[in-house]
Amino acid sequence: MQNSFTEENYLKIIHALSGRDGGEVSTNALAESTATRAASVTDMLRKLAEKGLINYKKYQGVTLTEQGEKVAIKVIRKHRLWEVFLVEKLGFGWDEVHDIAEELEHIPSEVLVEKLDTFLGHPKFDPHGDPIPDAKGNLTEPDYKVLTDVQIGEKVRMMGVLDHAPSFLQHLDRSGIKLGSIIQVKEINEYDKSASVQIDGGESLFISLEVSKNLLVQRR
Amino acid sequence: MQNSFTEENYLKIIHALSGRDGGEVSTNALAESTATRAASVTDMLRKLAEKGLINYKKYQGVTLTEQGEKVAIKVIRKHRLWEVFLVEKLGFGWDEVHDIAEELEHIPSEVLVEKLDTFLGHPKFDPHGDPIPDAKGNLTEPDYKVLTDVQIGEKVRMMGVLDHAPSFLQHLDRSGIKLGSIIQVKEINEYDKSASVQIDGGESLFISLEVSKNLLVQRR
DNA sequence: TAAAAAATTTAGACTAGGCTAAATTTTTTT
DNA sequence: AAAAAAATTTAGCCTAGTCTAAATTTTTTA
Ligand SMILES: [Mn+2]
Ligand SMILES: [Mn+2]
Ligand SMILES: [Mn+2]
Ligand SMILES: [Mn+2]
Numbered sequence: 001m002q003n004s005f006t007e008e009n010y011l012k013i014i015h016a017l018s019g020r021d022g023g024e025v026s027t028n029a030l031a032e033s034t035a036t037r038a039a040s041v042t043d044m045l046r047k048l049a050e051k052g053l054i055n056y057k058k059y060q061g062v063t064l065t066e067q068g069e070k071v072a073i074k075v076i077r078k079h080r081l082w083e084v085f086l087v088e089k090l091g092f093g094w095d096e097v098h099d100i101a102e103e104l105e106h107i108p109s110e111v112l113v114e115k116l117d118t119f120l121g122h123p124k125f126d127p128h129g130d131p132i133p134d135a136k137g138n139l140t141e142p143d144y145k146v147l148t149d150v151q152i153g154e155k156v157r158m159m160g161v162l163d164h165a166p167s168f169l170q171h172l173d174r175s176g177i178k179l180g181s182i183i184q185v186k187e188i189n190e191y192d193k194s195a196s197v198q199i200d201g202g203e204s205l206f207i208s209l210e211v212s213k214n215l216l217v218q219r220r
Numbered sequence: 221m222q223n224s225f226t227e228e229n230y231l232k233i234i235h236a237l238s239g240r241d242g243g244e245v246s247t248n249a250l251a252e253s254t255a256t257r258a259a260s261v262t263d264m265l266r267k268l269a270e271k272g273l274i275n276y277k278k279y280q281g282v283t284l285t286e287q288g289e290k291v292a293i294k295v296i297r298k299h300r301l302w303e304v305f306l307v308e309k310l311g312f313g314w315d316e317v318h319d320i321a322e323e324l325e326h327i328p329s330e331v332l333v334e335k336l337d338t339f340l341g342h343p344k345f346d347p348h349g350d351p352i353p354d355a356k357g358n359l360t361e362p363d364y365k366v367l368t369d370v371q372i373g374e375k376v377r378m379m380g381v382l383d384h385a386p387s388f389l390q391h392l393d394r395s396g397i398k399l400g401s402i403i404q405v406k407e408i409n410e411y412d413k414s415a416s417v418q419i420d421g422g423e424s425l426f427i428s429l430e431v432s433k434n435l436l437v438q439r440r
Numbered sequence: 441t442a443a444a445a446a447a448t449t450t451a452g453a454c455t456a457g458g459c460t461a462a463a464t465t466t467t468t469t470t
Numbered sequence: 471a472a473a474a475a476a477a478t479t480t481a482g483c484c485t486a487g488t489c490t491a492a493a494t495t496t497t498t499t500a
Contacts, residue, residue: 006457027478040458042479047456059465059478090335103327109320115310226487247448260488262449267486279448279495 003053005106008075010034010044011053012105014064015072020141024061070137074113077133079105080126081116087127088120094127095169128169129160129179129216144216147183148193148209155184160216168214175205183217223273225326228295230254230264231273232325234284235292240361244281290357294333297353299325300346301336307347308340314347315389348389349380349399349436364436367403368413368429375404380436388434395425403437 049056053068133139269276273288302324353359
């Protein structure tokens with residue numbers, strides 16, 4: 001049978017929280033991410049386990065089954081493809097598309113997704129630098145590093161963000177930092193770990209530790 | 221407050237059933253169109269009346285209030301714009317898009333609709349020839365006539381369909397009849413009212429009364 | 441114009457998802 | 471190794487939307 005919006009959201013969130021290692025996700029973590037109460041999460045977990053989408057033993061946390069993983073990845077694929085559409089075709093800013101994609105990701109129809117993918121030219125990454133799973137369900141997370149791990153003097157390329165909040169993305173816009181930007185770390189302040197960086201060889205600017213922690217970059 | 225998917229569907233269906241004259245719609249008609257039972261319709265009508273979206277007095281049938289009409293027209297606008305997108309941009313056939321648009325029409329976000337409209341070049345009609353309401357909520361139904369009302373010898377242009385069923389649309393595809401086709405009525409059989417017509421000056425074909433009744437055309 | 445038929449509403453119940461408060465289990469501290 | 475704290479589950483309840491069966495109102499028919 002079909003999965004509901006709510007079930008799909010749970011699966012997607014379990015996928016995100018269990019990380020690349022596929023570790024157990026706690027009831028409380030899910031309650032936080034779904035903005036519901038722990039008791040409600042427990043109910044849903046029973047149902048998802050019933051449907052064979054998660055492995056769940058009371059008090060032990062949950063992981064996705066193979067089947068649950070497949071569903072989660074399909075939702076993620078749709079979410080990211082729609083984000084590309086919204087930015088590339090409709091002209092939305094990267095800070096505006098998350099909530100809309102959160103709805104569009106639940107529109108059923110395999111053929112719709114594949115036609116959309118073709119229309120967009122089979123993009124590999126979404127507007128935030130996140131990888132788009134392919135039609136077969138393969139999702140490979142590139143191993144970028146965080147800007148805080150970059151040495152002084154090093155030049156790296158901006159590849160993505162950890163924080164997807166509109167306020168953070170807008171802050172990057174105002175700082176002139178975007179996907180593909182070349183960032184050279186000039187100096188790091190001992191006191192607050194803020195950094196002085198140069199973007200695309202332009203003028204220097206200061207960025208806080210909070211910002212550095214949320215920038216994914218790649219050595220070139 | 222926001223209206224639910226279900227509420228939006230009811231409003232849209234009430235709009236369709238009350239026709240250009242805005243007449244009362246019966247509980248049973250709604251039950252049929254929503255594929256629910258009359259008792260369920262009654263419950264929903266109480267709720268919609270409560271929200272000021274319909275005029276409802278027990279046993280009297282319903283009409284849309286001005287506010288309800290506005291909501292219905294917004295949903296119709298979204299439905300038809302998404303259908304244009306699916307056909308023009310993604311390459312779906314006109315027989316394949318209705319169910320998908322039935323879901324997409326409920327995605328909220330005014331700005332999404334307006335950007336989509338711009339992206340599509342402000343289309344005036346959807347793939348079935350139905351008029352698309354403008355951003356202000358103006359919806360003007362062109363007054364086409366049905367092919368059964370066309371005299372022998374007359375040449376008309378195919379402008380739309382009354383039946384939107386995939387099977388009917390596919391039948392038209394196989395017959396080579398599409399929006400914009402020039403149809404000349406050659407002969408009408410007394411017995412079953414089937415007609416012999418010529419499409420775009422090509423070879424003649426027979427169409428049944430059932431087909432003629434569902435073709436909207438315009439004198440040229 | 442009264443009886444029969446049809447349409448509609450009311451009553452009572454169910455499922456999905458959610459909540460609060462209380463009970464239970466696990467984990468952390470002493 | 472208890473006791474205390476934190477996490478999780480259970481119990482009981484709520485709303486939206488749906489259903490069936492019964493009651494009521496309107497419409498049709500005789
Ligand atoms: Mn979602
Ligand atoms: Mn994204
Ligand atoms: Mn719909
Ligand atoms: Mn249409």
